[in-house]
Amino acid sequence: MAYFDNAATTYPKPECVYAQMDSFYRKSGGNVGRGNYGLAQTAGSLVDDTRNKIQKMLHCTTKQVIFAPTATVALNIILQGLIEKGKRNIYISPFEHNAVTRTLHHFVEKNLVNVTELAIRDNLEYDLEKIRYQFDEKKPELVIVSHASNVIGLIAPVEEIFSVAKKYGAVTLVDMAQTAGLVDCNVGLDIFDFAVFAGHKTMYGPTGISGFVMKQDIDLPATIFGGTGYESANQDMPKSLPEKFEVGTLNIAGVAGLNAALEWISQHTVEKMYIVECKKRKQLVNLLDSYDFIKIIGNEKNSKYVGIVSCIMEGISSDSAGSILNEQGIAVRAGLQCAPLAHKFLGTYPAGTIRFSVSHFTSEKDFEELKQVLDYIEENM
Numbered sequence: 019m020a021y022f023d024n025a026a027t028t029y030p031k032p033e034c035v036y037a038q039m040d041s042f043y044r045k046s047g048g049n050v051g052r053g054n055y056g057l058a059q060t061a062g063s064l065v066d067d068t069r070n071k072i073q074k075m076l077h078c079t080t081k082q083v084i085f086a087p088t089a090t091v092a093l094n095i096i097l098q099g100l101i102e103k104g105k106r107n108i109y110i111s112p113f114e115h116n117a118v119t120r121t122l123h124h125f126v127e128k129n130l131v132n133v134t135e136l137a138i139r140d141n142l143e144y145d146l147e148k149i150r151y152q153f154d155e156k157k158p159e160l161v162i163v164s165h166a167s168n169v170i171g172l173i174a175p176v177e178e179i180f181s182v183a184k185k186y187g188a189v190t191l192v193d194m195a196q197t198a199g200l201v202d203c204n205v206g207l208d209i210f211d212f213a214v215f216a217g218h219k220t221m222y223g224p225t226g227i228s229g230f231v232m233k234q235d236i237d238l239p240a241t242i243f244g245g246t247g248y249e250s251a252n253q254d255m256p257k258s259l260p261e262k263f264e265v266g267t268l269n270i271a272g273v274a275g276l277n278a279a280l281e282w283i284s285q286h287t288v289e290k291m292y293i294v295e296c297k298k299r300k301q302l303v304n305l306l307d308s309y310d311f312i313k314i315i316g317n318e319k320n321s322k323y324v325g326i327v328s329c330i331m332e333g334i335s336s337d338s339a340g341s342i343l344n345e346q347g348i349a350v351r352a353g354l355q356c357a358p359l360a361h362k363f364l365g366t367y368p369a370g371t372i373r374f375s376v377s378h379f380t381s382e383k384d385f386e387e388l389k390q391v392l393d394y395i396e397e398n399m
Contacts, residue, residue: 020387022302023349025168025196025326025375027218027225031279035223038278039271046274061270068273069260071280075199075288076213078206078231082259085229085268089195089216090117092230095263096191096212097121099238101131105159105189108133109152111144111174112363113167116356118193132156136163136179138363142172142318150182158188165203166196169360169373170316171299171326173201180209189236195219195228196324199280200295202288205231212236217272220291220324222279222378227272234259291378295325298376301385302327306374309392311399315371316364325380328355328364328371333399336370343372346391350374 021029046061069083086092098121110118112135125131134156137148161183166173180190191212197203198215199222205213213231217223232238240255244265249256256262283291302325306312311332317323331339340352353370354361361367374388 019347019349020384021349022374022376022380022384022388023351024377024380025171025219025355025373026351028220028222028377028379030379031222031224031275032282034278034282035275039224039275042271042274064277065268065270065273068277068280071277071284072215072229072231075280075283076203076205076215076231078204078210078213080234081206081231082234083229083231084260084263085227085273086263087226087228087269089193089214089228092214092228093117093191093193094121095241096214096230096232096238098241100160100189101125102239102241103237106131107156107158108160108162109136109158109183109188110134110162111136111164112138113164113169113172113174113357113360114162115164115168115193115195116358118162118164119357119359135359135363136161142316142321144175144179146178146182149179153182153186153188158183158186160191161188162191162193164193164196165201166324166326167316167357167360168196168326169355169357169371170328170364171196171323171375172316172318173197173322173324176203177207177209184209196326199283199288200291200324202292217276217279221276222283223276224272226269227276232259238263240265286378292324294378295376296323298380299323299325299327302374302376305385305389305392309396311396312392315366325376326373327375328366328373330366330369330371331395334395336372339372339395342395343391346394348388348391 072083073079108131122133137145139145163174163176163179176192183190189211193214195216200220211233217227218225240262242265246261248261306329312329315328336352343350351373355373361370
């Protein structure tokens with residue numbers, strides 16, 4: 019099968035990821051913070067080293083790395099905590115994932131928050147002047163931006179947006195699920211309060227290990243409660259980080275895999291990873307553009323993208339096209355990709371699109387197989 023669903027999870031992983039996870043369970047399978055014996059200490063050292071690697075990659079050595087099972091859980095920890103602290107006027111981009119929008123919708127229904135979409139021009143550029151007017155009219159308390167859309171791959175100018183938001187005293191949150199490890203971003207800047215990462219996507223780690231980075235002085239209340247292996251006699255959650263938010267047994271085998279993936283990325287460098295992905299995205303765009311029955315959605319010349327391309331096919335619904343591609347051995351994601359607001363903005367709601375996404379490992383053979391299948395669809399229309 020030719021795999022073009024890397025925006026869901028990158029596949030395959032670097033060989034070192036498989037090897038390190040296997041080695042961990044065979045040689046070092048202890049738990050973190052649950053004992054002073056050797057296996058636990060080895061696991062603890064591995065977790066600490068992985069935190070350090072993330073801090074280095076994101077240029078944020080003074081900020082705290084918190085691990086979570088998924089980016090969705092990480093976003094919920096942050097959003098629910100901030101809303102509990104009283105954040106009411108919330109701005110989001112039109113490209114947010116349901117991990118953000120469903121969480122906010124829950125609190126909108128309870129009349130606890132107001133949600134406004136940031137202004138974007140028809141050419142997909144964020145309208146910073148109009149955003150200032152929006153902030154003048156309704157002062158932002160929390161600004162959330164997806165660094166790259168999981169539907170079309172559009173990269174947002176988060177530094178510019180957050181620089182404006184900070185002038186109004188807003189808390190900022192960037193969702194880097196599609197960019198951490200791929201698009202260089204200085205999360206260490208003061209304009210970034212929170213940054214969420216997904217270990218199994220552009221960081222090339224396994225599923226089940228994600229998390230977020232935060233300023234250590236932000237007072238974020240705990241919203242998930244339980245054992246931490248720390249201050250067990252105290253029925254209140256610890257105030258120290260990361261213990262306050264890392265409840266229950268950590269996916270240490272996942273951390274082991276992520277650690278290997280981060281080392282692999284550091285050897286290639288984030289900058290070169292992005293260059294390779296842009297080259298493969300261009301090859302994908304050129305291939306899709308060569309067919310008259312395919313229309314690419316949201317592809318602007320002057321915008322920056324990660325390796326995601328969405329399209330529609332003339333006379334074929336997105337779901338049907340996805341099924342045909344699957345039957346012919348091409349893995350894609352069809353429909354709304356868990357981002358209905360993005361499709362409403364792009365004019366592709368409710369049918370959605372066919373989403374292709376490349377990775378470092380997308381091969382010439384993958385492109386050749388895709389071309390054969392697109393030729394087959396064209397011949398049988």
